[in-house]
Structure formats: C-alpha cells, structure tokens
Amino acid sequence: MSFDSSQIDSIEIYKDYTYIMYILCDKTSSFYSKIKNIINIPIVICSAALSIMNSTNVENTDYVKYLSTALNLLIALSIAMLNVYKIPEKEHSFKSNSMNFLKLHNKINTEMAKSKTTMTDLDVIPIINEYNVICEYIIFH
Numbered sequence: 068m069s070f071d072s073s074q075i076d077s078i079e080i081y082k083d084y085t086y087i088m089y090i091l092c093d094k095t096s097s098f099y100s101k102i103k104n105i106i107n108i109p110i111v112i113c114s115a116a117l118s119i120m121n122s123t124n125v126e127n128t129d130y131v132k133y134l135s136t137a138l139n140l141l142i143a144l145s146i147a148m149l150n151v152y153k154i155p156e157k158e159h160s161f162k163s164n165s166m167n168f169l170k171l172h173n174k175i176n177t178e179m180a181k182s183k184t185t186m187t188d189l190d191v192i193p194i195i196n197e198y199n200v201i202c203e204y205i206i207f208h
Contacts, residue, residue, distance in 0.1 A: 076176060077191045081198055083170040088202070092165035099158035105148065110145045113138040157207045167201045 101170040117138050125131055149155065175194055 074104045078179060078189055078194065081191070081194055082172060082175045085175060085198060086167045089165050089168035089172055092161045092168060092205075096158050096161035096165055099154050099161065103158055106145050106149055106154070110142055113142050115166055117142075138181050153207075160206050164201065164205055166172070171197055171201065 118137060120131060120135060171194070174197075178189055178194070181187075
C-alpha cells in the first residue's frame with residue numbers, strides 16, 4: 068500500500084498542533100497556579116496572625132481592633148479576587164486540557180508508528196475531529 072502524502076502532511080501538522088496546544092495549556096495552568104499561590108499565601112499568613120491575636124491576652128486597644136479589621140479585609144479581598152476571576156477553575160481547566168492534548172499527541176504518535184509498521188493508511192479524520200472537540204471545550208480564552 069502506498070502512503071498518501073497529504074495524509075502524512077495533515078497528521079504531522081496536527082501532531083505539531085496538539086503539542087503546541089499542550090505546551091500552551093500547561094504554561095497557562097502554571098501561570099494561574101502561581102497567581103493562586105501568591106493570593107493564598109497572604110490569606111494563610113493573615114489567618115495565622117488573627118489566630119495568634121485572638122488567643123493572646125492583649126488588652127482590647129484600638130490598635131488591635133484596627134489591625135484585626137485590616138487583616139479580615141485583606142482576607143476577604145483575596146478570597147473575592149480568587150472567586151471573581153475564577154483562578155482555581157482556570158488552573159484546573161487548563162491543566163485538564165493540557166492532559167487531553169498530550170494524550171492526543173501520544174495517540175497520533177502511536178497511530179503513526181502503527182501505520183508505518185503495518186504499512187496501512189492512517190485515518191486522519193477521527194484525529195482531526197478529536198482535536199476540534201478538545202479545542203471546543205476550552206472554556207477560558
């Protein structure tokens with residue numbers, strides 16, 4: 068059997084597309100993970116400071132009240148930022164999409180290797196359809 072050069076070119080292009088999309092989704096997931104961690108660190112520190120302040124026997128001065136209010140405000144604003152911008156959801160979404168693109172990339176490599184060893188034609192249409200479906204399910208652009 069002969070290999071159709073247009074099929075080989077198409078599958079090579081989609082192999083590159085899937086790898087590029089894997090890298091983009093993975094890097095985007097890492098970016099949102101860093102943002103999430105940068106926002107979560109002050110939340111943890113402020114919560115620890117509030118716990119320490121509440122457990123000590125310090126006179127209820129105005130300074131303690133203002134500091135407690137400021138720490139609570141910082142915690143509330145940080146949590147609101149995480150929720151409004153949907154940072155954890157974006158991180159998870161891009162991570163799962165990167166895994167889907169990597170799986171498709173590996174599937175293409177496997178199919179290419181199989182077609183070379185068995186000398187059969189490679190069916191490109193299901194791979195293109197799967198790539199398109201994964202791209203359609205990218206929620207955040």
